[in-house]
Amino acid sequence: MKAIIIDDEKRARHLLSNLIIEHCRSITDIKEAADLKTGVDLIKSEKPDIVFLDIEMPNQSGLEILEYFSGQIDFKIIFVTAYNQYAIEAFKLSAIDYLLKPVDITELKEAVTKAKEAIEANNLSQQLSKLRDSLKQLSIDKIALEIPKGILFASHNDIVYFEADGMYTNVQLAEGKQKTICKPLKHFVEQLSKNAMFFKCHRSYFINLKYVEELVKDDGDYLLMSNQKRIPISKSKRDQFLIVVKETFL
Numbered sequence: 001m002k003a004i005i006i007d008d009e010k011r012a013r014h015l016l017s018n019l020i021i022e023h024c025r026s027i028t029d030i031k032e033a034a035d036l037k038t039g040v041d042l043i044k045s046e047k048p049d050i051v052f053l054d055i056e057m058p059n060q061s062g063l064e065i066l067e068y069f070s071g072q073i074d075f076k077i078i079f080v081t082a083y084n085q086y087a088i089e090a091f092k093l094s095a096i097d098y099l100l101k102p103v104d105i106t107e108l109k110e111a112v113t114k115a116k117e118a119i120e121a122n123n124l125s126q127q128l129s130k131l132r133d134s135l136k137q138l139s140i141d142k143i144a145l146e147i148p149k150g151i152l153f154a155s156h157n158d159i160v161y162f163e164a165d166g167m168y169t170n171v172q173l174a175e176g177k178q179k180t181i182c183k184p185l186k187h188f189v190e191q192l193s194k195n196a197m198f199f200k201c202h203r204s205y206f207i208n209l210k211y212v213e214e215l216v217k218d219d220g221d222y223l224l225m226s227n228q229k230r231i232p233i234s235k236s237k238r239d240q241f242l243i244v245v246k247e248t249f250l
Contacts, residue, residue, distance in 0.1 A: 001116065002029040002046060006039035006062065007054035007080065016052060016080070016103055023105055024112045036060040040068045048075050050115050052099075055081040056150035063151055076115040143191060145171060145181050152179065156195060160225060162188045162206040172227070174211070199244055201233040209245070 003020065007013045013032045020027050031046060033039035036057060043051060053062040062079060079098040097111045143159070145152045154173065163170040164185035171179045171188075189206050192198045200206045201223060214224040221238055223231045233241060 001027045001049040001119070002031075003027045003050045003052065004031050004033060004039060004042055004046060004048045005052045006033045006036060006057075007052075008034055008057040009054075010034070012054070012080075012101065016108075019103060019105060019108055020112075023109055026116055027112065036062065036064060036068075040065065043075065049119055050076045050078060050112065052078050052080055055079055058148060061146075061150040076118055078111050078115060143188070145179055146183070147179055147181070156192070156197070156208070157210065159208050160211045160227060161208060161229070161231060164204040172229070174226075176227070196244075196247075199241060201231060201237050201241060203234070205231050207231060215241070 005013045005016055007016070013034075017030050017032065020030060027050065031042055031048075033042050037060070039051070039053070042048075053065060055062040065077070077096070079096065080101060080103070081098060082101040097114060099107055099111055141157075142153045142155050145154055154171070158174045160172040160174055162185055163172065165180065167182075167184050169181045169183055169185050169188060171181055173179065185204070185206060189198075189200055192206075197209050198206060199209055207223065207225070211226040212223050213226055215233070215238075216222050216224055216230075221233045221235070223233050225231060
């Protein structure tokens with residue numbers, strides 16, 4: 001079998017390649033690519049049986065491979081990831097194969113064996129649709145945040161608020177981390193328009209009502225969030241806010 005490793009880290013590519021050579025004798029030809037675009041070109045020219053695809057790459061997430069292959073594909077994808085827990089959850093739901101970094105030899109051998117069986121059974125046509133369906137299912141209560149190292153799937157419940165920053169948006173997470181996303185606030189307001197727990201209290205803020213501790217009427221109204229952040233609420237939004245709170249919590 002032929003394999004292609006797509007990973008922006010040279011050391012990671014070489015390490016995985018060496019593990020494959022030593023422990024997966026059914027793979028006799030291995031090629032490498034340092035980014036998704038180069039990897040896709042290599043896939044089209046080399047026609048591999050298996051593609052080991054890193055998720056977290058600087059310019060494009062490995063998950064974006066779906067954009068290059070809209071129809072049936074004739075190679076097995078094994079995703080490789082260091083930490084993307086929500087992506088892992090998606091793969092488990094759809095039976096998509098993945099390996100955690102650092103790669104475990106036993107798991108590598110099992111993944112390659114499964115891939116070989118799927119190839120021999122000509123059972124590759126559904127893997128892209130399965131992954132799409134799985135990510136769509138996760139999107140019901142998770143939102144995709146495009147970060148520099150890939151895509152972070154954040155649960156709606158873990159988002160405290162969105163804050164506009166020009167054409168960017170700062171996303172404050174419950175665990176205390178903040179992510180800056182290359183999307184305007186409007187993008188998230190539209191995406192979460194059907195979620196009653198999110199409320200646009202100000203032109204620069206889109207909040208999760210779950211994390212509001214108090215409406216303070218002092219020197220201009222503001223909302224005190226659970227992390228003690230003071231978020232202004234527009235006069236035009238205050239009455240609407242009280243109605244939403246009554247309908248949601250009372």
